[in-house]
Amino acid sequence: MTAKQSTSHFSSFTLFLRRECFLLWNNQENVIQPLFFFLITISLFPFSLGSDPELLKIIMPSIAWVAIVLAIMMSLNSLFRDDFEDGSLEQWLIGNRSLALIALAKIMVYWLFNGVFLAILACIVCLSTNISFEQIKVLFASLLLGTISLQLIGGIGAALTVTIQRSGLLIAIIVMPLFIPILIFGAGAVTRSIAGESVAGALYTLATLAVLSITFAPFGISFALRNTIE
């Protein structure tokens, strides 16, 4: 019985993975817009801080982290919007599939197409300031680990506000304080690597936070969806 159940859970998980991949493939603006937003945001900083290459070399990774946090915050609005508007969210609510698992599948796909692409793009941008390869590796690792937590925690905010029209700014307000620890450890890892200090602690903490959010955030998302959609 339990074996059968677990296989059905697994099959519904893979089913939803495929569904989300297909949907994202058809709505490519959901993938491309955060990347453009990231590029625009990150290019604003040299305009305001000046073009001193030495300064930019030090602060570029931190700026990249801020820009990615903002890009993910902006993309959260569309996470459950389409599913809510076409009614599939309500179907999931009354269906017997685990909503937490669906949410996890959805966010994993979003992470694969938003988080990973953003991380790669951030590394390319930072390479242009000619920081060392070591630091790029740290930046990439911290971004990969951090964006999982960002999207899962942000998913709770998106789930809470899915019934509200024009929720973009609202999501940013409620989710921003929850993003602060991840930003601190993510950007801190890179800053420490630039200062020549050990980065293991920060990366392990990011990994811990990622594991914690993978474990708990899907239940938070499903609970939030169940309680806000009547």
Add this chain to the structure above:
Amino acid sequence: MWQAIKNFYHRMGTPREFYRIAGYWIPIFGVCFAVLFIVGAYLGLVVAPADYQQGDSFRIIYVHVPAAWMSLFVYVVMAFAGAIGLIWRMKMAFIVMITSASIGATFTFIALATGSLWGKPTWGTWWQWEARLTSELVLLFLYIGIMVLYSAFTERKTAEKAAAILCIVGVINIPIIHYSVEWWNSLHQGSTVIREGGPAMPASMLTPLLLMALSFQFFYGWLLFIKARTQALTQEQGSSWVKQIIESKQVK
């Protein structure tokens, strides 16, 4: 014993009983707050000796530290109330949670503003990115998030549940935020002049601090009861007991 607690809990859960019981406690809490506040302020501002390092500027501690404690305490109360409301669908728990939000946010604001006023003579700047002040700032953002989320919904019942969930998520995050800010601050090596109000403090300085903290607790309870009663009346408008109560009050 257990039955008595359960009975009390259920009675407090209904707005009507809450209104009655809270009405009994409000004057007691109010008097306790006023007496403790006056005694604490007198002991703190007049009797306690000046600090040998910071002089008289340390007297800000008697409003700053209690406010900072309360800001955290109120948030935890809100999360507990929110959880009770979500699990047992208790009306009063949500009312307690929502009415606490503005009180807690005000305490957080007091802690931040007085911390800044204390920072000027001790650090030389109004604001320093010091771990405890920064955590307090993030706490203020959490409070603002809950209040904004609550007011964004048109349906009150949905708003209550959404705010409760956000509150619980926030309370899980508070230790993480605190730890992360502490770790982040260790990079900058900020000079923490403000010492912890630990047992190293002489009794003449510590007593007023504890009295003030207690008076802030009573203030919170007092105001919470007043606000929660109003909220209960507002929500239960139309039921006969509310009509009776309001009609007995004269409006000028």
Add this chain to the structure above:
Amino acid sequence: MNDFNFSEFIAMGGYAKYVWSSWALTIIAMASLVVSAIRKRKILYRQYHQQTQQSAARKQRLARQQSKS
């Protein structure tokens, strides 16, 4: 407490600006909470009485109309 000097007390060892402003700020913030709580309650009462008066007036009007017809 025999040597209590009022002007010295106000001066706060040169920190008067900071000490008194933070205490004043605390008291003002707490007082504003209390004032807003009381005001909310008054608004509730007033609204309720207005509503009951309006509905009573409406009932009277209806009764008058019915008696006329």
